[in-house]
Amino acid sequence: DVKVTQSSRYLVKRTGEKVFLECVQDMDHENMFWYRQDPGLGLRLIYFSYDVKMKEKGDIPEGYSVSREKKERFSLILESASTNQTSMYLCASSKKGYEQYFGPGTRLTVT
Amino acid sequence: QKEVEQNSGPLSVPEGAIASLNCTYSDRGSQSFFWYRQYSGKSPELIMFIYSNGDKEDGRFTAQLNKASQYVSLLIRDSQPSDSATYLCAAGSSNTGNQFYFGTGTSLTVIP
Numbered sequence: 040d041v042k043v044t045q046s047s048r049y050l051v052k053r054t055g056e057k058v059f060l061e062c063v064q065d066m067d068h069e070n071m072f073w074y075r076q077d078p079g080l081g082l083r084l085i086y087f088s089y090d091v092k093m094k095e096k097g098d099i100p101e102g103y104s105v106s107r108e109k110k111e112r113f114s115l116i117l118e119s120a121s122t123n124q125t126s127m128y129l130c131a132s133s134k135k136g137y138e139q140y141f142g143p144g145t146r147l148t149v150t
Numbered sequence: 151q152k153e154v155e156q157n158s159g160p161l162s163v164p165e166g167a168i169a170s171l172n173c174t175y176s177d178r179g180s181q182s183f184f185w186y187r188q189y190s191g192k193s194p195e196l197i198m199f200i201y202s203n204g205d206k207e208d209g210r211f212t213a214q215l216n217k218a219s220q221y222v223s224l225l226i227r228d229s230q231p232s233d234s235a236t237y238l239c240a241a242g243s244s245n246t247g248n249q250f251y252f253g254t255g256t257s258l259t260v261i262p
Contacts (some may be wrong), residue, residue, distance in 0.1 A: 067169075070248045081254035082194075082238070089248050095250075129193055135248055138184055141193040 042066070043142035045130050051148045058117040060145050062130030071113035072131040072139065073097075073105065082129065088113055089135070120149045153177075154241050156253035164261050169226040171256050173239030176220070180241040181253075183215055183222045188236045188255065198224065229260045 046061035062071065072087040074097075074123050084097030086105040094105050102124060106114045113132075117124055131139040153176045163169045171185075182201050188196035200206045200213040200222070213227040222241075226233055236255040242248075 046161060079254070084249065084253040133248070136242070137184065138196050138199050139250060140196065141186075144193045 040119065043126075043130060043132055043140050045145050047145050048143060049146050049148075051150065052117075052120050053150055054121060055147045055150075056120050058120050058145070058147065058149075060115040060117075060128055060130075062113045062115070062132075062142055063111055064113075064140075065111065066134075066139075066140075067110065068118040068132040069110075069135050070139075071107065072133075072135045073100070073103075073113065074129045074131065075117040075126040076129055076144075077126050085115065091147075120147075122149050125149045151210050154251045154253040155241055156237075156239050156256045158254060159257040160259055161256055162259045162261055165229060165231060165262075167229050169229045169233065169258055169260070171224040171226075171237050171239075171258065173224075173255040174220055175222065175239075175241045175251070175252055177241065177243055177251070178217075178231065180220075182242045184240040184242070184250065185211075185213060185222075185224045186238040187233075188238060188239065190235075190239075191255070194238055229258075231260045231262050234240040234259050 043064045073085045074082045088107040104116045128145045130142040133139040167258045185198040188194045198213040200215045206213045214223045218246045238255045239253040240250040
């Protein structure tokens with residue numbers, strides 16, 4: 040079975056803090072993705088990576104950065120957390136051209 | 151802007167009925183289509199994918215694809231209360247590289 044894990048299920052941070060969200064997959068997938076999901080807005084792609092050290096901006100990259108130093112691990116960084124970044128963050132992975140598998144999600148609250 | 155559109159619902163069906171969920175997409179280059187189920191507070195779970203025109207059946211689920219009409223649907227037969235969830239449609243194509251485009255989801259409630 041494909042397994043995608045995320046470092047935290049729930050996270051509470053203060054405005055201005057630097058936040059790291061980690062995602063690990065165990066299926067040797069080339070592609071990894073970070074989404075945020077908000078009520079009424081659906082899934083919005085923040086960044087994705089198709090190979091180690093490679094990244095592409097998604098629809099809403101502002102305020103975020105990513106790092107992929109190893110194939111199995113993809114990190115999302117909020118450089119200076121703001122209240123409008125309170126959301127559910129979902130990581131996914133896939134082989135190129137195939138279905139995406141999601142991690143359990145991290146519900147981030149920024150106060 | 152490549153778009154995938156779904157009726158947000160909510161869609162309510164009685165237990166045992168057929169639930170029909172619909173999705174349209176704007177990118178004619180889309181080649182692969184996926185249905186995900188998402189329970190409240192949980193992450194999306196893949197339930198079906200379809201690449202070719204026509205129907206694809208898996209248990210109580212049938213995915214239907216009509217590329218000429220740019221239309222994808224999911225039928226759930228003998229609906230159960232446990233099918234109550236939000237269903238997300240997604241489309242991918244070689245033009246988008248590795249990205250999928252997701253609809254905003256249709257909320258389904260199966261009434262016992």
